[in-house]
Amino acid sequence: MEWMAWTWPTAIFFVVIASLLITFTILAIKFPETPRVGILQIETTRGDRLFITLLGSAFINLAWLGLTDITQWAALGLCLIYAVAVFRWV
Structure with missing residues (x-):
């Protein structure tokens, strides 16, 4: 994380957003x-x-x-x- 000077809360925030996007993509494919x-x-x-x-x-x-x-x-x-x-x- 040092290469971008991120803090843990910032990293968690972006992981949650990415997880939401992936989840909603899978839901859209499986359940249109x-x-x-x-x-x-x-x-x-x-x-x-x-x-x-x-x-x-x-x-x-x-x-x-x-x-x-x-x-x-x-x-x-x-x-x-x-x-x-x-x-x-x-």
């Missing part, structure tokens, strides 16, 4: 799906909902860092609730 229309009134697939979740989670974490002094673990919990909501209703 048709797009569905949710609360946003746009057609989304699993990959679209994953992208919306990752983008929204990034904004939640940035806002959390900028607006509070509370530990980042609480933001992670909020992101997990957000992810469940996106995959359920979007």
